[in-house]
Amino acid sequence: MGCYHSKEPVTARRGRAEAAASPAPPPPPIGQATEPGAPFRPDLSGPPLPPCDQQRAEIAEALLLLDPPTPAFESLLDLAAGILGCKAALIALFGDKRIWIKHAKNFEPGDFPWRQSFCAWTCSYPTPQPLVVFDAHSDARFKSNPAVTSGMVGFYAGTPLIAPNGHRLGTLCCADPSPRVIDESQCLVLANFADMVVAELLRSAEVAGQRRDQAARAADAAALAKALGVAAGAAPRAPAGRTLVVDAGGGGLAVVHASAACCELFEKGEPDSPLIGRPLWSLFDPSGAPGRDAARRSELAASARVAMAEGHSFLVRGVTLSASPGDAYDLTFRPVAVRDPTTAPALALPTFVPAAGAGAAHGAASYYFVSIDKSTWLRKGLGGSGRGPASGAALTPALGTGTPPEGQGGVRRKSGASSATNASERRSGFLELGRRRAPIEGLELGPQIACGSYGRVFKGAYFGARVAVKVLESTTSAWRDPETGASLEAALSHGVSHPLILQTLAWATVRGEDALPLPDAGQMVGTVLGPGGGDDASFTTAGSDSTRNSGPSGCGDSSSCGEGLFQTWIVMEYADAGCLQDAIDRGYFATDPTAAIITAREIAAAMAHLHRGGVVHADLSAWNVLLAGSEATALDSRGFSARVADFGLARAVGPAAGELTASYGTLSHAAPEALEHGLVSRAGDVYSFGVLLWQMLFCSRPWAGMSHAAIVKAVVQDRRGLIFPSPPPGGEPEPLAMLAEACLARAPAARPTFEELVAALSPLNDAIESASHTAGIAACTA
Numbered sequence: 001m002g003c004y005h006s007k008e009p010v011t012a013r014r015g016r017a018e019a020a021a022s023p024a025p026p027p028p029p030i031g032q033a034t035e036p037g038a039p040f041r042p043d044l045s046g047p048p049l050p051p052c053d054q055q056r057a058e059i060a061e062a063l064l065l066l067d068p069p070t071p072a073f074e075s076l077l078d079l080a081a082g083i084l085g086c087k088a089a090l091i092a093l094f095g096d097k098r099i100w101i102k103h104a105k106n107f108e109p110g111d112f113p114w115r116q117s118f119c120a121w122t123c124s125y126p127t128p129q130p131l132v133v134f135d136a137h138s139d140a141r142f143k144s145n146p147a148v149t150s151g152m153v154g155f156y157a158g159t160p161l162i163a164p165n166g167h168r169l170g171t172l173c174c175a176d177p178s179p180r181v182i183d184e185s186q187c188l189v190l191a192n193f194a195d196m197v198v199a200e201l202l203r204s205a206e207v208a209g210q211r212r213d214q215a216a217r218a219a220d221a222a223a224l225a226k227a228l229g230v231a232a233g234a235a236p237r238a239p240a241g242r243t244l245v246v247d248a249g250g251g252g253l254a255v256v257h258a259s260a261a262c263c264e265l266f267e268k269g270e271p272d273s274p275l276i277g278r279p280l281w282s283l284f285d286p287s288g289a290p291g292r293d294a295a296r297r298s299e300l301a302a303s304a305r306v307a308m309a310e311g312h313s314f315l316v317r318g319v320t321l322s323a324s325p326g327d328a329y330d331l332t333f334r335p336v337a338v339r340d341p342t343t344a345p346a347l348a349l350p351t352f353v354p355a356a357g358a359g360a361a362h363g364a365a366s367y368y369f370v371s372i373d374k375s376t377w378l379r380k381g382l383g384g385s386g387r388g389p390a391s392g393a394a395l396t397p398a399l400g401t402g403t404p405p406e407g408q409g410g411v412r413r414k415s416g417a418s419s420a421t422n423a424s425e426r427r428s429g430f431l432e433l434g435r436r437r438a439p440i441e442g443l444e445l446g447p448q449i450a451c452g453s454y455g456r457v458f459k460g461a462y463f464g465a466r467v468a469v470k471v472l473e474s475t476t477s478a479w480r481d482p483e484t485g486a487s488l489e490a491a492l493s494h495g496v497s498h499p500l501i502l503q504t505l506a507w508a509t510v511r512g513e514d515a516l517p518l519p520d521a522g523q524m525v526g527t528v529l530g531p532g533g534g535d536d537a538s539f540t541t542a543g544s545d546s547t548r549n550s551g552p553s554g555c556g557d558s559s560s561c562g563e564g565l566f567q568t569w570i571v572m573e574y575a576d577a578g579c580l581q582d583a584i585d586r587g588y589f590a591t592d593p594t595a596a597i598i599t600a601r602e603i604a605a606a607m608a609h610l611h612r613g614g615v616v617h618a619d620l621s622a623w624n625v626l627l628a629g630s631e632a633t634a635l636d637s638r639g640f641s642a643r644v645a646d647f648g649l650a651r652a653v654g655p656a657a658g659e660l661t662a663s664y665g666t667l668s669h670a671a672p673e674a675l676e677h678g679l680v681s682r683a684g685d686v687y688s689f690g691v692l693l694w695q696m697l698f699c700s701r702p703w704a705g706m707s708h709a710a711i712v713k714a715v716v717q718d719r720r721g722l723i724f725p726s727p728p729p730g731g732e733p734e735p736l737a738m739l740a741e742a743c744l745a746r747a748p749a750a751r752p753t754f755e756e757l758v759a760a761l762s763p764l765n766d767a768i769e770s771a772s773h774t775a776g777i778a779a780c781t782a
Contacts, residue, residue: 030097030114032705036714037723040704042141042585046115048704049097050123056167057096073200075257075276076193077105079245083189083336083364084157084182086174091197092119093161093170107175116145118153119171122160124585124701126623127451128168129348130159130187135179140587140699147175154179159190161198162345172197184349184447185337185356185364191347192336192369196243200260242372244280245336248308249366252279253301262372266321280370284319284331304333308368311335318375328375336367339447346451351626352578355459439508439569445469454648455567456516462505462571471516472568472648489647490568496613500606502626502645503573515567575626577640580692581701584622589696595638596696597736600689601761606644607689608754611682618649618680619665620688622695653681667711668702672746676716683748689757690743694722697737721746735764 028034028041031049040048050056073091081089090104092112099112099119114120121131121141133156136142147153158173172194242265245257258275266275266283275283286300300316307314316331334340337356339347356364438445442463450457455472472489493504510516580599583589589596603625610617617624624646629639649665660678664670671687673679691702702722703711714720721744724737739760745751752760 029705031120033700033703035723036703036706036710036718037720039698039700039723039725041700043144044115045705046113046117047120047141048124048701050168051707052167053123053705053707056094056123056169059163059165059167059169072260073103073197074105076196076245077103079256079367080172080190080193081105081174083367084174084176084186085180086155086157086176088175089173090175091161091170091172092117094120094123094168099170102170116147118142118145118147118156118175119158119173122158122171123168125348127346127348128160128162128166129350130157130190131171131173132157132182132187132350132353134181137179138586140590141585151177153177157182157187157190159187159194159347161194161201162347163198164202164345166345169198169201181354183354183356187349187353188337188339188447189364189367192339192344195344196259199241199243203260244275244370244372246280246368246370247366248305248368249363253281253304253368254279255283256367265372266323283322284329285322285325286316286319307333308335311365313338330373330375332369332371332373334369334371335365336369337364347448348450348457349447350578350582351449351574351576352582439510439514440506440571443467443469443506443569443571459574460571466574466576467505468572468574470568470570470572472570473566489650490570493570493572493647493650496610496615498606498609500602500642500644501609502575502643504570505573506571508569510567510569572645573628573643575628575643575645577627577629579623579627580625580642580695581622583627583640584695584699584701587699590699592637596693597761597764598636598638599642599696600693600736600739601758601765602642603644603689603692604754604757604761606642607685608758610644610650611685611754614652614654615647615650616653616680616682617644617647617685617688618651618663618674619646619669620644620685620692621666621669622692623666625692649680651680667708670715671748672715672719673748675712681748682753683751686743686751686754686757687748689754690740690751691722693736693740693743694724697740698725719746735760 028045031045031047031053033040033045042048077089077091081087088104088106090107090109091102093100093102097114099114099117101107101109101112103109118131118133118136122128133139133142136145136148136153136156142148142153142156145153153175155176155178156173157175158171160168161170161172163169172190174190241259242262243259244255244262246253247256255275255278263275281297281301286296304314304316313332313334316333318328319331320326320328440462444461446459446461448456448458449468455470458469458471460467460469490504490507490509493502493507497503589599603620607617607620624644626643626645627640628643630636630641649663651659653659659680664674664678665688667675669688669691671679671684673681674684694700695702703714706714724741739752739757742750742752743757
């Protein structure tokens with residue numbers, strides 16, 4: 001069928017198992033393949049273990065040593081289940097290949113096996129992101145799961161519980177017997193609630209440690225500090241504090257959940273008085289003394305209702321507790337579907353999850369977070385003592401708008417405005433908010449959908465069209481023009497035009513104060529960026545001034561974008577069907593093997609175009625091949641087409657064999673010469689393409705469940721390769737397997753070129769088209 005045969009004998013490296021009568025093999029190890037390089041069977045092994053599994057287990061062990069008391073999460077689970085429209089919700093913590101369901105609604109708490117877990121799949125992504133399964137019955141990972149076959153679970157959504165150092169401790173999840181589709185705002189609500197769970201768990205662990213004897217307390221604190229990567233004696237950094245969740249759908253703003261710290265605060269004045277169900281404004285007095293100014297209380301409540309109806313985040317400053325006047329507090333209001341990057345860990349969103357629809361029936365817009373902090377307004381603004389507001393509370397916007405949620409931009413005081421305005425100005429209501437100008441004309445930025453060591457990716461709109469926007473930091477991009485600050489990725493991707501390469505529509509370099517603040521720079525990045533025009537207004541940050549490092553898989557940096565540091569903004573085509581890894585994990589190519597041939601030809605054609613232009617990708621992986629939705633046709637029923645993306649490690653090379661580099665891409669897809677000698681080349685890209693073919697053939701992750709060090713040892717020291725068992729499951733066409741083996745030849749010179757691969761794949765693609773055409777004629781004449 002025109003298949004390319006490797007220049008190296010296939011039998012020299014096939015590694016196929018001979019069919020012979022033998023006893024039934026033992027079950028594979030938990031979270032790993034039967035041997036290094038073998039196809040991974042999630043239906044037998046469960047979710048793959050993350051590369052950092054040992055460090056993750058140390059954190060879990062440290063937390064379990066403290067045996068913290070159980071925080072009250074019932075109201076939070078009720079809220080999560082209601083907003084996602086699910087019958088069940090639970091909190092699960094990960095141990096060493098075991099899972100403990102600690103709190104649950106309509107689910108049995110207790111020990112749960114890793115092999116049958118949905119939750120542990122949240123550890124399988126390179127960066128933290130929710131696991132969303134619209135229909136578990138059609139997902140290869142879960143369709144044989146006892147919870148699915150019994151009818152208990154048809155839909156699942158879980159978001160990781162992220163420790164301060166970025167490791168994933170467990171999940172907050174919701175499940176329902178009926179399949180369903182949820183939107184972005186529901187994912188964000190679940191993620192925000194997960195942050196509250198982490199804060200409560202760490203706080204409980206700290207409280208429990210204080211109750212132990214001194215020696216045990218010191219040992220436990222040291223173990224926890226080591227696991228979390230903080231100095232001994234330092235408090236774990238988490239989005240903790242006094243936080244309420246209120247129902248904005250009713251006039252009284254009833255409290256529906258309260259953190260433990262909130263309960264302690266109010267118990268000082270009203271012991272044994274529950275907070276759940278209490279109207280918010282019955283807890284606070286805006287005038288400095290109980291009952292002194294009922295009209296002011298009504299005015300403030302009315303202003304807050306207006307702000308909430310429009311989806312704003314805002315700040316109420318200088319209130320006191322109704323039952324215990326004294327210290328003044330600031331209240332920060334934020335919709336539960338808006339993420340606060342000043343405290344929240346880095347989190348990606350699956351691109352196949354639809355955007356939040358206007359007037360969504362799930363009611364997420366009805367709920368608000370209310371964070372309670374000691375007031376610094378009076379001390380800093382009016383020179384007061386900070387005890388009791390001199391002129392009553394004031395309401396100030398914290399963010400420009402809540403639509404779309406989590407738009408990006410600094411929130412600062414308008415240029416020229418004094419930080420110490422007089423009391424009448426503070427009592428007048430909203431300060432005017434400007435829209436920060438985007439560095440690219442026609443661009444508006446939406447929620448963050450990805451984050452990694454390179455920078456951040458956001459959803460956006462470019463002259464009304466849906467796009468993705470990548471923001472690269474100068475500290476994370478090694479190849480830049482020293483004069484303009486332009487990254488090589490921007491220049492290369494913008495200069496490449498091909499229908500199967502993710503298109504770059506525009507790019508710009510930004511420096512200094514015009515750059516987007518880093519998440520841990522102590523600034524809120526929540527206003528919407530507008531398309532050009534107007535004054536570049538600035539506002540002071542409202543709310544917490546805490547900072548956070550996003551951990552090993554996040555994008556936090558200890559420095560802000562000061563003068564001399566560059567950012568590159570790249571506006572790209574938006575791929576709305578996820579990535580190739582998503583399709584492989586769901587077992588898509590097992591149910592439609594011809595889709596693997598069509599997809600492989602698309603990727604090969606895109607790579608051939610790159611190589612003809614003298615560009616080596618150097619990081620071709622299933623995570624970096626995106627899928628753009630398209631209409632299904634008689635010849636192509638996939639409903640998507642492939643796009644080669646992410647040129648962060650790409651470089652222009654001459655006709656030589658390659659070049660040496662100290663940087664490498666995805667380890668599981670890297671060629672042996674790249675891992676051993678740092679050599680990247682066209683042949684290295686071909687090897688990575690062979691890994692993709694192997695993945696589509698066996699619906700598997702390469703080197704699943706192995707640490708990075710173990711992968712390097714297997715490939716470099718043990719000279720192992722990916723294993724092709726015989727016969728391949730699902731009846732995949734043999735020529736595609738032979739192509740994969742040819743691409744995976746250990747010697748770079750023995751691998752085909754992408755031009756040869758396109759030529760070999762074209763007859764297979766033509767055969768599919770011919771068969772489809774014949775079937776169509778037969779159907780018409782029948």
